[in-house]
Each structure stands twice: as C-alpha cells, then as structure tokens.
Amino acid sequence: MNIMIVGVGGQGSLLASKILGKAAMDSGCDVKVSEVHGMSQRGGSVVTYVRFGEEVYSPVIGKGDADVILSFELLEAARWLPNLKNGGTIVTSTQQINPMPVITGAAEYPNEIVEDIKALGVDIRAVDAPAIAREVGNERASNVALIGLAANVLGFDHEVLRNAVASCVPAKALDINMAAFDKGYELSK
Amino acid sequence: MKKLLLGNEAVARGLYEAGVRFVSSYPGTPSTEITEYAAEYDEIYAEWAPNEKVAAEAALGASIGGGRSFCAMKHVGLNVAADPLFVMAQTGVSGGLVIGVADDPGMHSSQNEQDSRHYAIAAKLPMVEPASSAECKEYTKIAYDLSEQFDTAVLLRLTTRVSHSRSPVELCDRTEYEVKPYEKNPAKHVMMPANAKKRHVVVEEHLAALAEYAENCPLNTIEDNGASVGIITAGNCWNYAKETFGKEADYLKLGLLNPLPKQMIVDFAAKHENVIVIEELDPVIENHCRSLGINVVGKDVLPICGEFSEELLKEKLLGIEADYCEIGAQIPMRPPVLCPGCPHRGVFYTLSKLKLRVSGDIGCYTLGAVAPLNAIDTVYCMGASISSLHGTVKVRGEEDKYVSVIGDSTFMHSGLTGLVNVVYNGGNTTTLILDNSITGMTGHQENPLTGKTLKGEPTPNLCLEDICASLGVSRDHIRAVDPNDLPALEAILKEETAAKCASVIICRRPCALLKSVKRQPALVVDESKCVGCKACMKIGCPCISVTDKKAKIDASMCVGCDLCKQMCKFGAL
Numbered sequence: 001m002n003i004m005i006v007g008v009g010g011q012g013s014l015l016a017s018k019i020l021g022k023a024a025m026d027s028g029c030d031v032k033v034s035e036v037h038g039m040s041q042r043g044g045s046v047v048t049y050v051r052f053g054e055e056v057y058s059p060v061i062g063k064g065d066a067d068v069i070l071s072f073e074l075l076e077a078a079r080w081l082p083n084l085k086n087g088g089t090i091v092t093s094t095q096q097i098n099p100m101p102v103i104t105g106a107a108e109y110p111n112e113i114v115e116d117i118k119a120l121g122v123d124i125r126a127v128d129a130p131a132i133a134r135e136v137g138n139e140r141a142s143n144v145a146l147i148g149l150a151a152n153v154l155g156f157d158h159e160v161l162r163n164a165v166a167s168c169v170p171a172k173a174l175d176i177n178m179a180a181f182d183k184g185y186e187l188s189k
Numbered sequence: 190m191k192k193l194l195l196g197n198e199a200v201a202r203g204l205y206e207a208g209v210r211f212v213s214s215y216p217g218t219p220s221t222e223i224t225e226y227a228a229e230y231d232e233i234y235a236e237w238a239p240n241e242k243v244a245a246e247a248a249l250g251a252s253i254g255g256g257r258s259f260c261a262m263k264h265v266g267l268n269v270a271a272d273p274l275f276v277m278a279q280t281g282v283s284g285g286l287v288i289g290v291a292d293d294p295g296m297h298s299s300q301n302e303q304d305s306r307h308y309a310i311a312a313k314l315p316m317v318e319p320a321s322s323a324e325c326k327e328y329t330k331i332a333y334d335l336s337e338q339f340d341t342a343v344l345l346r347l348t349t350r351v352s353h354s355r356s357p358v359e360l361c362d363r364t365e366y367e368v369k370p371y372e373k374n375p376a377k378h379v380m381m382p383a384n385a386k387k388r389h390v391v392v393e394e395h396l397a398a399l400a401e402y403a404e405n406c407p408l409n410t411i412e413d414n415g416a417s418v419g420i421i422t423a424g425n426c427w428n429y430a431k432e433t434f435g436k437e438a439d440y441l442k443l444g445l446l447n448p449l450p451k452q453m454i455v456d457f458a459a460k461h462e463n464v465i466v467i468e469e470l471d472p473v474i475e476n477h478c479r480s481l482g483i484n485v486v487g488k489d490v491l492p493i494c495g496e497f498s499e500e501l502l503k504e505k506l507l508g509i510e511a512d513y514c515e516i517g518a519q520i521p522m523r524p525p526v527l528c529p530g531c532p533h534r535g536v537f538y539t540l541s542k543l544k545l546r547v548s549g550d551i552g553c554y555t556l557g558a559v560a561p562l563n564a565i566d567t568v569y570c571m572g573a574s575i576s577s578l579h580g581t582v583k584v585r586g587e588e589d590k591y592v593s594v595i596g597d598s599t600f601m602h603s604g605l606t607g608l609v610n611v612v613y614n615g616g617n618t619t620t621l622i623l624d625n626s627i628t629g630m631t632g633h634q635e636n637p638l639t640g641k642t643l644k645g646e647p648t649p650n651l652c653l654e655d656i657c658a659s660l661g662v663s664r665d666h667i668r669a670v671d672p673n674d675l676p677a678l679e680a681i682l683k684e685e686t687a688a689k690c691a692s693v694i695i696c697r698r699p700c701a702l703l704k705s706v707k708r709q710p711a712l713v714v715d716e717s718k719c720v721g722c723k724a725c726m727k728i729g730c731p732c733i734s735v736t737d738k739k740a741k742i743d744a745s746m747c748v749g750c751d752l753c754k755q756m757c758k759f760g761a762l
Binding site for chain 1: 221222321351353354431499503518524525553632
C-alpha cells in the first residue's frame, strides 16, 4: 500500500505520517515513512510517503505508484496527481493556500481543480477539512479530520487506525483530535 | 521490542546501545536529529558546538580521554571539520570514535551535492553506510567495534532518504564500557613530522588490514537469486534496486564503502553476464570496479546529478516509463518562503528598498533572495557573507553600496574570523547580524547566544555587542535595532553604510515560530480604506493577497507582526 501525504509546510503532515506509520506497524506490516525536513518545510510544497506491506524497500513513491493521495491543500492535490496509480483515490481538503508566485501575480491559482481531476476519471473526494475541524473545536485538527475522511480507503482496520491517532496526537489535544477523526469518518460513509 | 524509528533516531539509539558517552555536533539538515535524539538519553553527554571543526575535535578529545564518542554533521559540515578528520586516521583512538556525515543527494536543503565518500578515501578512514533504520542502529554499533579494533575513527555515511525515513527497529539494551585509562603517548598523539611519518606507515597497515576485513565481513553481503544480472550497490540505492529488480537480479550490497573489497567484487562479477553499479552522485564504486578490470553499466546510463528512485531505475535500466495522468492547467510552483511574522522580512524589504548589494549567508534568511524581496546577491557557504564581501569591497571600493547579512548561529559558526579580517585589514564593510535567538533553519537548536545548552540547561549567553567590540569594531558602530521598526532600521542602515569604518548592525527579534513568542491577533483589512495599491504585498508575506482590488489577510496564518501595517499609507490595516 502506497500513501502520499501532500500539503504546505506547517500543515501537520509530519503528524499525519506518524499516525499512518504507527497504524501500519500495529497492523504487523513492514513499513517505511519518508519525511521532509529543513528548507523545503518553510511554507513550501511538502510531501510525505507512507509505504507498508509484507516487504518494503524504497522510502519514496514515484509517478503512477500511489494508491491513495491524502492532500491538505487543493493545489497540492493537483501537483501530485501524476503520482496516483490508475484506479487510486485522492482525498483532499478544499483549503486553498496561495503560493508566492500567485500572491505576487506571476502565476494564477487554477480554477476548478476538483472538476478537472474528476474529468480524468479519477476518484477524488474533496471536503472542507478545516470546517470540520472548526466544528469540533480547533482548525488545527484538520489533518486528523482528513485522516478520518480517508479512513475507509487507507487499508487499515478501523480500530487500529483510531488507536494510532490516539497515541500520536498531543495528549492535551486528544479529545478534539478524536472528535475530528470520528467526524471525518462519519462524513465519509 | 520493535519501534518505528527515523533513521537519525536509530543512529542515536545505536549510540546509546554502543555505550557512547560523548556527542558533540553542529546542526545541519539532514543530520540534525541524531544529536537531538542522543541528548534524550541521560547516559549520553550531548552538546551543540559552535561549528563542526570544534565538534569533531571535541569528539576526538573525548575518545582520547577514553570514552566512546560521536560527532554528526551534514556533508558540507565535513568540509569545515576536514582538518581534524584527516588527523584522526593518524592518531587513532582510545574509546571508539565515529563521525556521522549525512549527504543530501537532490539538495533538499543544501547548497551543493558533494559525495562524502571521497573524504573517506582521502582521509584514509573506514566508512560504513546503512540502508534502513534497522541498519542505522546496527552499523553504528559495528562502527564502534571497527574503530577500536583497527584503532581509527570511522565515518558513518547517511543520505537524506535514510536519515529522514522511518522503518522498524528492534531495540536492545545498552552495553556500558568503562572509560579507558589515560595514557600519555606523544609518538601517537603529537602530530609533528617525526611522529607523523611513523604514523603514516601505521595508517597504511590499518588500511591493509581493513581491506582484508572487507573481503569477508558482515557489512558486505551477497543475495544470490541465480540471476544473470549482478547489481553492486550500497545504502539507499539498494532499496531502489530491490524494488526495481526483485528476484530478477543478484545483489552485492556494500555496507563498508572504504576500503571496498576487491576479490569479492571480482568473484561476483565473474558469475554474471551483466554487472550494474547503482550509486547516487559520483562513480566511486564504479571506478573501483573499472580499476579491477571489470566492465560495468553505471554512469553511462545513470545520472551523476540528483537523487535516484525506483522510477528512475525502471526508466533508465529497464526502459519502463511510468503510467500517469495530469490536469491541463499550469500548476504554479510553491517555493519555500519566510514564515508569517519572520523577523528577517523587514530587513530584506529595507535592503531591497535601499538598493544595497547584499552578501548573504546560510540559514532561513537565504530566502531573502527570492521574489518579491529579491534582496540577496550572493550566498556561498557558512560565514562567507562577511569574508567574501571584504574581498569584493577591497577590489571595487564601493563599501557604501554593500552589506553582509548573517544569522546569529552562523556568525558564531564561522562569521567571527571573517569580522576579525575586516577589522584587522582596515575594511569598512557593514555586517548585519540577524539575531532571532535560535538556530532557525534546522528546526530550533540552541546556540552560544541563546543562554541554553542542548540538554536545556541554563548557560551564560554570550553578548553579540561585546563580542563585536572585542573583535575590534568601534562601540559607536555596533548598533542594535528591532528589524520590524522599519524607519529605525532604514536610518541606521544609511548611517552605518556611510561610515568609513567596520560596522555591525544587530537586528534583534526572536523567530516567530518560537513557543515563547506570543502570537498577536491577526490584522484585519478595512475595505473602505483599502485602495488595492498592493504596497502591502512588497514584503512578500504569504498571508496577504489582493483580490478584486482589496487586500485580504489570511487570519489563520497571520501572527500580527504589523509589518504590513507600516507599508499601508491609507490606514487600511
């Protein structure tokens, strides 16, 4: 199983990858999680790879190789679409964060990304993850809400994934994160 | 018990299990977390040194003092530490000594793509390279055994993908080693010519013994699948090779990169019709094979530049192109930017506004070079902002047009000697020290100016003003300013660039990401006053956008630094 977590530096993709890595370990799989640190984290396009199965070697996922792309930002879903496997699924937040070339007017943020991806016959599920997180108390739980939304395509036993969320999020934000996860999962059904 | 560990975390676990007592490092992506995780063990003394040369010398001293010791750095840090590195082969060790060096193929967070394996050859040191977190831990422990067995420092080479990927690791207990008795032995430790000549002979003997070890050691392994293709590889490239070829190839996986085995490679090659060497960056293994008269597929097909992947190997070696889809719309790039509230933003805005030529340095603030600030002319290596500008100005004589810009941690790393050179040789350049109270780029490490050690203990924090004064800069020309006070910053910049002597401007404001920095309420645009002039956009803040001729501030990102407010002539913020 190949999962990519994509977004913008600072959106919490490291925590999301820790959760999925833990769930994979607890499912008895071999697992590799590849993270990004340093310069590229500063508001840049950030991608994390989570791979699990019987035997896993490469820590990264190439073009046409991801079963699931979990995207915290809409433009990033479009950027990493080429990495999706034929028949794979994208679960994306509809949140838009303008990159600097858009802010300075050097480029335009494409309209209708979700429609364009759908038109290619790709299974894309787009939801306002920050709104769900706000509803349960804190927008910062958007990443966990999105994991909840994707729970049924990530390939984990539900309880294993839920327990992984519980053990990875900061203790003081446990209740909000669990609520975000459950709310996301509810909406995916 | 198995745990999912980051490669760097697994190296730290290896240090713990190997009974290491002393760690001294300077942070650098992708090596930083090794030392941070090592510091979490009470049994290990761990510290941040001001630079890699100091760190490596401290680790050498700890080894000679009888304890197992370690030092970590990124590849370019090894350039800084090269002087002690070369001597380590000659002096040998008392307690085991391992130097961790993390290369960055693909330059995720670096200014070059150098291949540290050349250092192992040049310094005549053994080098090991793991391919997974489990091997990070195991090879670290083996490196200590090699260090003590062959009386030499050992290089542990990592690459970004191994350092920064998590995979399962079996945890073991720590083995304690007594601190060995100190022995005065000038013939081994006083490296003057008469002694060093004798030690060189010993180094060659050790290398010969290591070469013999390489032929039959647990680090170099063969996977025989009865295939006609034989792949010789090492480290993370082995992972890509396994994904690409599976059981359709045999593998010679090299865990010991220096010295490389000879007979083992000759025998492996003899059994295969095609031999492929898969290695990122330079053709080190390939050239070794060719020197043994073996014809291999290597850099004739695979690139020297950039990092490898399964996708790349499939394309280049098997002719299989990836099958994928994409949307028709142009997707704008998303380069990294200075964070909302970054104290460096006002500095680069002002430098750009005054049209000063800027000699930059290594850190978050390198991002002052990108649009829309476009403020930086040059960035070379740690500390070069001050020293290279001195040369430029001596040749051009236009000192009032230039400034150098350096962060607090980088200044302590290697800016001090550059400033001494300016003062000593009558230079009159202006140096801006961006003091954000932390080492920012690598993820918030303490440094000699922060008042805290790596372990979080209080320590005297050095005073930048006093340091600069003691280096010979006149107290009248050492100025401190809050970089978010744009009028004050501009006035001081004009005065000091006009001054006919060396001057220092300390731009002091803590990193906006520090927990101690309180987030202020987000700014709100008064749409009745906003005329859509885009003046607020000149500072390159990712929170601000203009749609339908009205500025908009993303309240979820804005930290209320007020810099944009100073840009607005209409009071709309």
